[in-house]
Amino acid sequence: MNKIYFSLSTLLIFSLFIGCKPSPSNQEAETPIGFTLQEADLPDYEKDLDHKGLLLALGDRYGESIRTGEHIYNNICFNCHGNKEQEGSMPNAFKFWEDKFKVGNDPYSIYQTLTRGYGSMPPQINLTPVEKYDIINYIREAFIQKDNPDQFIEIDSTYLASLPSGTNKGPTPKEFKPWAEMDYGNFLINTYELVGLNAPPRERSSGPIQPLKDENLVNQNFAYKGIAVRLDEGEGGVAAGSAWMMFDHDLMRVAGAWTGEGFIDWEAILFNGKHNISPRTVGDLHFSNPVGPAWANPATGKFDDPRFLARDKRRFGPLPREWAHYKGLYQFKDRVIISYTVGGAKVLETFGLETVENQPVFTRTLNISPADKSLKMRVAPTGTSVALVGEGAVLREENGFTIMQTSAAQNLKIKILIGKSGMKGLEQYAKVSNPAESLESMIKGGPARYPQKLTTEIITGKQDGPFQVDIMNPPFDSPWKNEFRLSGLDFFKDSNKGVICSTDGDVWLVEGFIKNSGNLTWQRIASGLFQPLGIKVVKEEIFVICRDQLVRLHDFNGDRETDFYESFNNDHQVTDHFHEFAMGLQTDKEGNFYYAKSARHAREALIPQHGTLIKVSKDGLKTEIIATGFRAANGVCINPDGTFIVTDQEGHWNPMNRINWVKKGGFYGNMFGYNPPADSTENGMELPLVWVERERDQSPSELLWVDSKKWGALNGKLLNLSYGYGKLFVVPFEKIGDQVQGGIFELPIPRFSTGVMRGRFNPGDEQLYLCGLSAWGSTQPQLGGLYRIRKVDQPIVIPVDIHATKTGMHLSFTDKLDERSVEDVSHYTVKTWDLLRSRKYGSKHYNEKTLQVTKAELDKDKKTIKLTIPDIKPTWVMEIQYQIKDDRGNTREGLVQNTIHQLGPDPVQ
Template sequence: MKKIDLSLHTLLVALFLFGCNPNSKNQETESPVGFTLKESDLPEYEKNIDHKGLLTSLGDRQDESIRTGEHIYNNICFNCHGNPDQEGSMPNAFKFWKDEFKVGKDPYSIYQTLTRGYGSMPPQVNLTPVEKYDIINYLRETFIKEKNPGQFIEIDSTYLASLPIGTTTGPAPKEFKPWAEMDYGNFLINTYELVGLNAQPRERSSGPAPLPDENLVKANFAYKGIAVRLDQGTGGVASGKAWMMFDHDLMRVAGAWTGEEFIDWEAILFNGKHNISPRTVGDLHFSNPVGPAWANPATGKFDDPRFQARDKRKFGPLPREWAHYKGLYQNKDRVIISYTVGTAKILETFGLETVENLPVFTRTLNISSSDKPLKMRVAPSGTSVALVGEGAVLKDQGGFIVMEVAPSKPIKIKLLIGKSGIKGLTQYAKTSSPPEALDLLIKGGPARYPQKLTSEVQSGTQEGPFQVDIMNPPFDSPWKNQFRLSGLDFFKDTNKGVICSTDGDVWLVEGFTKNSGKLTWQRIASGLFQPLGIKVINEQIFVTCRDQLVKLHDFNGDKETDFYEAFNSDHMVTDHFHEFAMGLQVDKEGNFYYAKSARHAREALVPQHGTLIKVSKDGQKTEIVATGFRAANGVCINPDGTFIVTDQEGHWNPMNRINWVKKGGFYGNMFGFNPPADSTEAGMEQPLVWVDRERDQSPSELLWVDSKKWGALNGKLLNLSYGYGKVFVVPFEKIGNQVQGGIFELPVPRFSTGVMRGRFNPGDGQLYLCGLSAWGSTQPQLGGLYRIRKVEKPMVIPVGIQATKNGMKLTFTDKLDAATIQNTSQFTVKTWDLLRSRKYGSKHLNEQTLAVTKVELEKDGKTLKLTIPNIKPTWGMEIQYRMKDERGNPVEGLIQNTIHQLGESPTW
């Protein structure tokens, strides 16, 4: 059987590669049965598939087919769907062993669902027809036939005769790993586990949530690992053969390794695997355990004072007065780390030499004068180590080879480190080149990515009040970038902006407002740790990464980043895949804000899990503003100085939440760090609205409309949809201290990627959006960039909502026809409750349809009063309406909202 290496991310990338046009009108409507893709979006060969032949051939290759299908299922399906013994990470995902198929239960119908996508199921466009029938065969024989027989259809001659006639079986399976093929640059920051040859399998807990903690005390994780390629060659860190890992929490070299592969790519944003971090692959020549590399200058001891979690591991950076990471310089392929130990300033770079054809790893350190003696653990005792230069000595102490530096004038030294047993290293040190003066390498070097790329802007011509321009990135990049876009902002010259991607890149993009029909893309930074927010302040670029808030510096005017300043690195990073650092906003005083997600299906380990975080204007202080979030996707700062943070359905979240956040508030996730004793609704702050999964599977960031061109929507609140690629307006009210309201989908086509971040461009007054699709998004394209333009057409969009003891008030942007609103049958109001518990999500409970007995139009011609005698507070409400505007045009819509309190209605 040919090896297959697939993931959801692979499949999403392939949609673009297969030539599906995400800008076509086919994306604006779905097929009658709800498929995501239309037939015209599919590769040409799909129209001529020999389905009968493929199904018939299964009898001759049954064992191989089931093995292949099992391999595919375990690689791309199990994470979400699970199996009868272990629930997947998306408990609402289809369960083949007990659920009923919605489209059809015969093999050809299941094939159509896999091929074209349906509902929350994205199209599996990277699976070949043979592979799709292999996985269908596996599902039928393993889960459906015995456990769910009502959904099993026999394949007989009559059924085979009913299938479409074709002559091809499609392309042969192809191994495709875009995450491993990308050129990330010569370094890549991530969380890594360092292991050697013949490493033991990972320990991974299972069972009902919360999952128990594994025993990882002895595992060598570099939670803020800077992996640096040392050998020469193209393709960046992923194409190397020798690497060194620097951990900037502890200022330690965690280890060095060689091999034919960089890492195993086991991670949510690499091959799509959940609950796992990537491991090094190859021969680990030496490693240092998790702990401070430098002794505390004040005490001379290596005792680790950092926060100790429940599982006995320690997390976060060392105290600043002990050691502090300042950032990373890059000059060509050279990486120079800047940090302090006590009063000493240190520059360090890494290299590779050979002794008798064996690799020797080098560390060159330039150390300024210090007011106290310094000690650094180089490697465990027994490792071959030699020293080049003067001003330091090596000693064997406490199981380590320790370098000691006396208080003195600045020194330059080079450490040579090789495997235990290398002979001649001391003699080689006498002839090795002297340590470099690293200050010569930190002033900026030649451009690493000199090519400027271009992409076409496809102008929208949609009917209605909005037109959407597609501004897709240059997917044919020479560096094979995936372009999973995760943040954008603009400069004072509003024709220019910066865009970050979760794969580690930052791009300078030009062409936003001059409307030449093209955009120019320049890669100005790379290798960052999952950027998910970006902000331009006084023309300086700040990026939210999982390990730090980074400030980018260009020293020589070529726009590329020469210094990645660690503006703030107080982040407490663990190995858990789910703790993304989301969004970046700045208040009027210049303080920064981002949200940090909690662990998925696990209890928090560190205080920062599931929090809204503030970083002071100077980057020197971090504080937690609010707690209790599960998967907080971004931050919105409100005009009154409060915040909005979204959250996702899951454990302790019966449905998605949009939270109007108060300082010190707790927002419901009892798996968060140090939750309150009261697990009822009374123990948490209530959301503005519980967003039903039918409306949006995964809300992302909100923003306020700041554009006169958007007419009656100016000053209103928008919510972006990562899950379904939509944009919503959020009408709301405040009763007492509680904000409540709902969402209404803007009349624009669903975007072909999940929408993450948006900014209004002050130059043209229009909304720019960027997005990505990975875990938890149904949209098929991996990344995208869009512009929504408001045009001079009526909107008739609800922008105001009030819940009263008599019913609901809805205020629209445009005037309505008084005659058509008289018919109460044109209005349908449904309500439901939810159950909040440690279980994942909730079904609708106590569903009801409430009678609307009267509808009136107020004098402004825009405000409806719906009299609803049985109205009461409810977790979820859905208001559907059909009427006409004052021009006689039909108006249909749906508002989904939450009511916590009923206000007074003295005029009713």
């Protein structure tokens, strides 16, 4: 239950404070206990709170406070922290019933942790002070007092007198559900479970033993690639409707139709934040069709489902192309027209709503081109009221379904009327209902649905140092209440123009990047897509990777808005699991596409595509799995040599985050993946370029190569984006034999106010543009953001190359260094430790050591430090801290975190 209480202006100001925080080294000096936010970052009311009054008020509303705290805990905190009976999704998260508090165990100290964030715990900026104390009250009563009494502190007069005095209690709590208030347009693609009134509770497996068992969902009606279409008229889009039809484009199936208030229950990770769940329909389900092909196989006349059979006895993926194939979706005003084929016949289908005696009647209008033979389609289970309008087809009963059978070799225009079981008068109504309309006029483009062009100001950065960051906030006050969780960007040949996608289903055309007008113009050109997490412009055409398909956007009438959402490739195998995102989108020199598909969290894979790097041929007709064994692969980087880099996240079988230099056919460690190797040791997998320590980056996202002469010594180097902490790293590496190894070094840039997801260098100004979001697991407080990083004419003085030798480590810097400071071995601290890779979530440090540096030399180039380390060995993790001076006498401090798989010879300089 996320809530937002700031006015828009306050939120934007708050975001600016966060975006301009000092570097972590300075931050740690100013806030030694490690809070994420400093006092200056907090809204004004937090600085004058009556903490004593807030705690005293709990006595007057004790029951209400406990209930509210429990509700908030279960909706916000439980996902990560869990409870005594069920482990959270992040096993390393604090356990209130057994752990010792690091910041303080009294209510005021816990309040500070909630408000300001600590370590991996993000600040809870969307909660009011009253709600934060409600959570604290619940945690103390439910967990600490009973199960962890040593950490329980009584609230007495002495304690209350010690609290800071203040005059206010903060904003009044007010529930706000932004995911339910957004105007998604008149359709929204997602995975949905169709249920009626009085639906049974969901079956959700849980427990400390991993992997979790498969639920018995074989009889549940999931539309894994469900297109929910609003049928009633009115503003606000699909979420504001009262009548809907669901089309499943895996099976060309109308999964069902329902009416009511609320659309869906919004239970999903990218809606209300819930893990391990998919949204259910809310209201009265008038009819539904079970999971299976809607059209009979044109070659056999049978409905037998030939798709991939998973371990849990469910079938996933699209039907064979020669049987039925989804072509895409047209939009004309508020009408949605689905395009698909059945055998050689082309089908256009749209949906509508009529009434008979005040009872809703759902309509399906189909335009079908000539077929070689008669076609059969299941309309609804026997007993559902069904009638037909038009010539060339008949209704009959077959094996428990009302079947529509068509005549062959003629164009057909048919309208099907569907009502609840027992509805009377439908056959009579069919005689007076309007005939089936031609849909051809609706597939050529229509008037703009989002004609407004929104303007935002570019806030120019003036930070000290070699980089300046411009904040390019999206229009948070849009008329459609978009959340702007930005997940991908790319540019056109006119580099002043770009496209940006968001996980909420939108694509935006953005102009003003390099003309220095001080403003950006945003135009919404597409909506309703299924969790877009990557975008690519290819020959001026826009491609978007979604969870269900790779989409190509078409504008037919020149208003820039999408008229046809072409399914360029829909080979995606989609299940109901919340974790299987389709991440990143790149193309190679031949024009083939690549994206990464995540695996199931804490569960074994059900389908071959779980946890894979996937290639789609440039014509969209073929899909190939390139590499396997990923857990949560957030994006793809294509290297100059045609290989790939894919990041992965700490979790089960991943003792720490990893950056992988990917070989074709390689397996990358997740034994919960599909058909893993028998050898679960490191010998059975490809080793990463680097194991990334969680303190450095909680969640790496996509890497990219610097392509900018303006970036000087960094041109041609490799960068890593941090989703977890909103940072940017350079990745120095080397190749010894077939193994690539290296490390990361944080660039001297303030942390961003969002997690950073995707980046592109603009060919026009040669600067780096980044977009990001905070949705799952990021510690950053702003929902979405857009940034430009400009390299300015100042020295960087950072390490960009690394070599592990049999005698020590070599670090090469961008700029010349001071020889005297370099040669002082007291200026270096080198630590190493091991990890344990297992089915458990993550790993603690093992065999920690501090290695002695016996000699430090500056090479002839004046940029390379050669450290002699007698006890150097291959290691999972190494950290090299240094404090030296550049050739201008300026002190330079830093930390390189790296991995050593092999020791090589001293490189020839």
